[in-house]
Amino acid sequence: MLERKSDLFFSALVAGALLICLMFMDAAISQRLDREFVQERREVVRVLTLTDLCLFTEARYTRHPSMADLHTPFQDHPMSFDHFPSGAIMAVPPHLKRKAGTLQRWISDPRERQ
Amino acid sequence: MGAIEKQRNILDFTLSSLGRRKGKNIALVVVYTFVIFLLASVLFFTHSLKKEAFLILQDAPEMTVQRLLAGRQDLIPTHYIDTIRQIRGVQSVAPRLWGYYYDAMSGANYTLMVNAELNDRAGEIIIGNGVSMRSMSGKRNQALRRNDIIPFKTYDGSVLTLKVRGLLPFASELVTADLILVSEADFRKLFSIANDQATDLVLNVRNAKELSTIAAKITQIHPDTRPILREEILRTYDAVFDWRGGVIFMVLSGVFFAFIILAWDKATGLSAEEKREIGILKAIGWETSDILLMKFWEGSAVSMAAFFMGIFLAYLHIFLASSILFEPVLKGWSVLYPSFRLTPYISVYHIATLFFLTVIPYTVVTIVPSWRSATIDPDSVMRM
Amino acid sequence: MIRLQNVRKVFNADKANEFVAIEGVNLSIDSHGATVLKGPSGSGKTTLLSILGCMARPTSGRIMLKEREITSLPERFLTEVRRETFGIVFQQFNLIKGITALENVMLPAYPNGEKHASLKKRAMELLDLLNLIGKAFSKVEWLSGGEAQRIAIARALINNPAIIIADEPTAHLDTRLSREFMEIMRQLKKEGKTLLIASHDPIVYDSTVIDRIVEIRDGKIVSSGDIP
Ligand SMILES: Nc1ncnc2c1ncn2[C@@H]1O[C@H](COP(=O)(O)OP(=O)(O)O)[C@@H](O)[C@H]1O
Ligand SMILES: [Mg+2]
Numbered sequence: 012m013l014e015r016k017s018d019l020f021f022s023a024l025v026a027g028a029l030l031i032c033l034m035f036m037d038a039a040i041s042q043r044l045d046r047e048f049v050q051e052r053r054e055v056v057r058v059l060t061l062t063d064l065c066l067f068t069e070a071r072y073t074r075h076p077s078m079a080d081l082h083t084p085f086q087d088h089p090m091s092f093d094h095f096p097s098g099a100i101m102a103v104p105p106h107l108k109r110k111a112g113t114l115q116r117w118i119s120d121p122r123e124r125q
Numbered sequence: 126m127g128a129i130e131k132q133r134n135i136l137d138f139t140l141s142s143l144g145r146r147k148g149k150n151i152a153l154v155v156v157y158t159f160v161i162f163l164l165a166s167v168l169f170f171t172h173s174l175k176k177e178a179f180l181i182l183q184d185a186p187e188m189t190v191q192r193l194l195a196g197r198q199d200l201i202p203t204h205y206i207d208t209i210r211q212i213r214g215v216q217s218v219a220p221r222l223w224g225y226y227y228d229a230m231s232g233a234n235y236t237l238m239v240n241a242e243l244n245d246r247a248g249e250i251i252i253g254n255g256v257s258m259r260s261m262s263g264k265r266n267q268a269l270r271r272n273d274i275i276p277f278k279t280y281d282g283s284v285l286t287l288k289v290r291g292l293l294p295f296a297s298e299l300v301t302a303d304l305i306l307v308s309e310a311d312f313r314k315l316f317s318i319a320n321d322q323a324t325d326l327v328l329n330v331r332n333a334k335e336l337s338t339i340a341a342k343i344t345q346i347h348p349d350t351r352p353i354l355r356e357e358i359l360r361t362y363d364a365v366f367d368w369r370g371g372v373i374f375m376v377l378s379g380v381f382f383a384f385i386i387l388a389w390d391k392a393t394g395l396s397a398e399e400k401r402e403i404g405i406l407k408a409i410g411w412e413t414s415d416i417l418l419m420k421f422w423e424g425s426a427v428s429m430a431a432f433f434m435g436i437f438l439a440y441l442h443i444f445l446a447s448s449i450l451f452e453p454v455l456k457g458w459s460v461l462y463p464s465f466r467l468t469p470y471i472s473v474y475h476i477a478t479l480f481f482l483t484v485i486p487y488t489v490v491t492i493v494p495s496w497r498s499a500t501i502d503p504d505s506v507m508r509m
Numbered sequence: 510m511i512r513l514q515n516v517r518k519v520f521n522a523d524k525a526n527e528f529v530a531i532e533g534v535n536l537s538i539d540s541h542g543a544t545v546l547k548g549p550s551g552s553g554k555t556t557l558l559s560i561l562g563c564m565a566r567p568t569s570g571r572i573m574l575k576e577r578e579i580t581s582l583p584e585r586f587l588t589e590v591r592r593e594t595f596g597i598v599f600q601q602f603n604l605i606k607g608i609t610a611l612e613n614v615m616l617p618a619y620p621n622g623e624k625h626a627s628l629k630k631r632a633m634e635l636l637d638l639l640n641l642i643g644k645a646f647s648k649v650e651w652l653s654g655g656e657a658q659r660i661a662i663a664r665a666l667i668n669n670p671a672i673i674i675a676d677e678p679t680a681h682l683d684t685r686l687s688r689e690f691m692e693i694m695r696q697l698k699k700e701g702k703t704l705l706i707a708s709h710d711p712i713v714y715d716s717t718v719i720d721r722i723v724e725i726r727d728g729k730i731v732s733s734g735d736i737p
Contacts, residue, residue: 015625016140017133020426027433031476034440038469041444045468048296049180055297057184058329059240060221062358064178065255066301068234068461074303075236077358078189078198078325083457127622134619134628138612145607398606405603409563409617410592410668412585432675503591504565508602509556 132422135415139422142402154389154431160384161435161483162442163291163377168475169443170451171366176470178362181300182355186327188336189221189353200322205347209328212342214335220323226277226305232258233460236303237315243308247289249276250311255302255461257292280317287311302463318490381483389490400498401506408503416499417492424491428484435483436476444469510540510672510703511561518556518728530605531558531567531728533713540671543704545714548725554707555600555676557725561705562674563591592617595664598675602657604649604664608731609637611645621668628667635663637691659668662693672703679710687712694718 055061063075072079143150147425190209192201206218222239235256257269269275272290293301313320330339340352395403403416442450444467518531530553538544538561546554551555559565560572560692563579572580579590596617604613614632636642649660658678665673673694679687687710694704695718706713714722723733 014444015133015137017136020136020140023433025199026427027429027437030437034437034469034471035473037440038300038471041469043217048467049177051294051296052181052300053184055294056181056300059238059301059306060186060219061300062182062185062189062353063300064174064362065236065253065298065304065463066174066181068236070138074225074234077353077361078191105146129622130624131622133613133621134622137625138608138616138619141608141612240632401603402605405605406616407588407596408599408603410588411617411620412588414585433648493618502565504559507559507564507599 132418135418136422139419140426142419143259143423143426148207150427154434157384157431157483157487158435158438160381160506161378161386161431161479162438164381164483165436165439165475165479166257166442166448166450167377168465168479169439169471170448172472172475173443173467173470175363175366177299177468178231178366182358182362185355187330187333187355188328188340190326190328191353192325192347192349193351194349198325200318201325201350203321203323205350206326210327212339212346214331214339216329216331218326218328220311221325221327222318223324225315226313228259231460233259234303235461236311237305237307237349238313239309240306241309241354243290243306244310245308245315246290246487247308247310248287249308250287251291251293251306252289253293253301253304254295254298255463256305257289259461277315279315285311285315298463299465303461303466308337322460380481385486385490388487389494395495395498398499402505403495403498404501404506407499407501408506417495420492420495420499421488424488425484428487429492434483436479440469440471511538512536512573513561514566514571514573516560516567516572518553518560518565519568519610522568524601525619529728531560534570536723536730536733538703538705540703540718541698541701543698543706543719544723545719546707546723546725547709547714549709552725553728554725556728558674558676558707562595562597562672563587564597573662580681581613582626592620592668594670594672596668596670596673598658598661598665598673598678600676600678600680602661602681604657604660606650607648609646610641610649610652610660612661613649614667616667617664618667632663632667635666636660639663654681655689656687658682658690666697670702672705673697675704675706675708677708677710678706679708679713686714691718703728 062077065074067073179381190201190205191198192205193199201220203220206220209215210218224237226234226235226237228235241253250344252269269289271289271291274286275289277285277287279285287307293304293306307315312318330336336354336356340354343352406416406419407413442448447464447466513534513536513697516534516536517529520530534557546557548554556565560567563572563574566580570580571578574590574594580586582590604610605616610630611629611632612728614635615628618628618631633642633645635643639662641656641659644656644660649657652660653670658681662673675694678690682690691713694716698704698718704718706719708714713719721734725732
């Protein structure tokens with residue numbers, strides 16, 4: 012049946028489309044299975060009166076983006092760099108990170124200096 | 126019937142033809158698949174995260190009231206509670222006490238938050254899963270457990286030791302990874318916050334429709350406050366991920382365009398051999414449109430293969446392999462981050478968008494430049 | 510069957526390197542005969558064949574195919590006429606490398622939309638006729654010169670054309686293979702095909718298959734007599 016290359020091609024297309032369907036099915040099943048966890052998270056959010064996802068703990072405005080005011084950048088974590096698109100594609104220079112880290116430790120724990 | 130058979134015949138030849146430069150074409154498909162894989166991964170990831178945020182933040186406080194001082198958020202006096210409670214439609218007002226704690230030992234930032242349930246259990250804390258993994262007690266590579274003692278440095282440099290009472294549910298890590306719940310007394314002791322001050326206020330209203338009126342009234346009574354509505358929280362998450370996804374998408378689009386230019390270059394720089402073949406096909410009776418049809422199938426075959434593989438791999442990557450390639454971006458500079466498995470939310474709209482943004486341009490780019498070669502005079506073949 | 514009236518072909522018209530390849534050609538080719546275009550290299554044989562085979566348009570003059578004026582037909586129809594009426598065997602064979610002999614033979618029929626199975630059957634029959642059945646699934650670059658030419662002939666025959674055109678068919682063949690080629694031509698003529706061959710090889714124009722020799726020199730016909 013698959014002696015022609017075009018048959019093979021169309022079978023591959025059908026297989027690809029099926030794969031996409033399978034993805035949607037898997038997604039639907041996972042959503043159903045995860046419903047109880049979503050419910051649990053929702054409950055935790057309600058009970059603890061949380062306002063944000065804990066995704067990025069590097070700075071105040073990344074940990075609690077919805078609570079951040081307009082002036083928070085530069086004020087939070089010693090390693091925070093900036094709030095703007097460049098921050099998403101540009102890393103902080105390593106020396107800056109190290110210095111800032113040392114400085115922070117030095118400020119918070121003078122004994123470590125020895 | 127004849128038309129379909131013609132398409133299949135030409136497709137047969139196209140595939141045979143592609144099979145001849147196997148190495149080159151496979152390399153092309155691999156690179157192309159990777160580009161689509163990256164684009165799809167970004168889309169899947171941001172979409173699912175947005176959806177997740179939207180679902181679980183449904184029960185976030187209806188309204189949060191902050192106080193601003195010199196452009197920064199500042200502690201809010203608790204007597205604001207009484208005046209706000211007076212406003213018609215306000216059901217309840219409660220103070221929240223929370224803040225950040227930087228642990229020099231692990232280099233991590235934690236979110237400290239007061240929970241009323243601990244109020245008669247001063248000296249005890251409940252921690253999120255991420256906190257337990259980041260040992261603060263000096264015991265390296267060992268998760269914190271119940272009854273472990275953790276030293277905290279207070280505002281004046283003295284040490285306050287607190288005992289782990291328990292862990293927050295594992296499933297809630299996406300919202301609680303860095304949380305440390307403490308009693309009100311310990312919190313005030315740690316940061317020296319007076320009893321008549323709170324971090325912010327959360328309130329419930331009787332009728333959600335009145336939220337904005339109530340917010341307006343609050344800023345009228347207390348001009349130094351800033352109310353944040355739940356609706357705004359939900360919108361924030363849409364924007365944050367659109368923004369983040371957008372930046373990455375822009376960079377990846379650059380990659381994609383570079384790829385398209387490559388394809389264009391390949392198609393315009395048809396080799397002498399390919400041009401000769403087009404001449405032969407024309408001389409033996411193929412029309413210009415048949416040649417273009419062949420090029421159409423060539424572009425479709427390559428891009429469809431890459432499209433399906435790219436999409437599928439992206440799905441596996443994001444939802445089964447925990448977005449492993451995005452880890453550097455996601456972790457960023459944070460020492461502490463949640464480990465979570467995203468629930469897959471995918472939309473037909475995204476798949477279609479990807480299709481129209483990748484398969485169509487690539488196919489067009491393979492057809493258009495071959496137009497010139499397709500119109501060569503067939504008699505040139507007589508002299509080859 | 511084909512009539513040329515006062516045909517002229519100019520290359521690079523109005524440029525410094527303008528070249529008149531064909532000048533004032535009047536020629537009438539009948540059905541079911543074998544005609545040879547004979548002349549030295551550069552005399553315009555190939556150019557004339559391309560015009561006869563609807564692959565190139567003359568600069569001026571008219572071409573009639575079965576009493577139908579085709580000089581002014583649009584490209585699409587010309588292609589269709591070419592596909593249905595002419596089978597061409599190129600001097601360099603011009604097979605497509607990397608695909609099988611069978612696919613090469615089937616190629617001219619692809620745009621017709623014929624059912625794959627019946628097309629394949631016909632192609633196999635042709636290969637059988639030309640003693641090539643064993644080579645059907647070989648890649649063409651592995652074939653010898655003689656085999657490659659027979660594949661090219663099979664390809665020329667797949668659309669069952671009335672006229673077979675061959676340009677210097679024996680140029681790359683030794684004497685034995687050249688004679689073999691003429692035998693195939695004899696066979697085709699017997700089946701009713703019209704043959705048009707350009708050659709300056711005596712094996713071709715002295716062959717008993719040939720009915721008529723048209724001599725060209727410098728783009729002009731110097732004699733177009735029938736062989737008695
Ligand atoms: N595309 C072209 N442009 C310019 N001159 C050409 C072109 N094609 C053929 N010629 C010239 O036309 C003349 C006739 O060529 P051709 O028909 O190939 O002769 P033959 O096949 O008899 O050897 C030759 O002198 C050749 O150089
Ligand atoms: Mg010639």
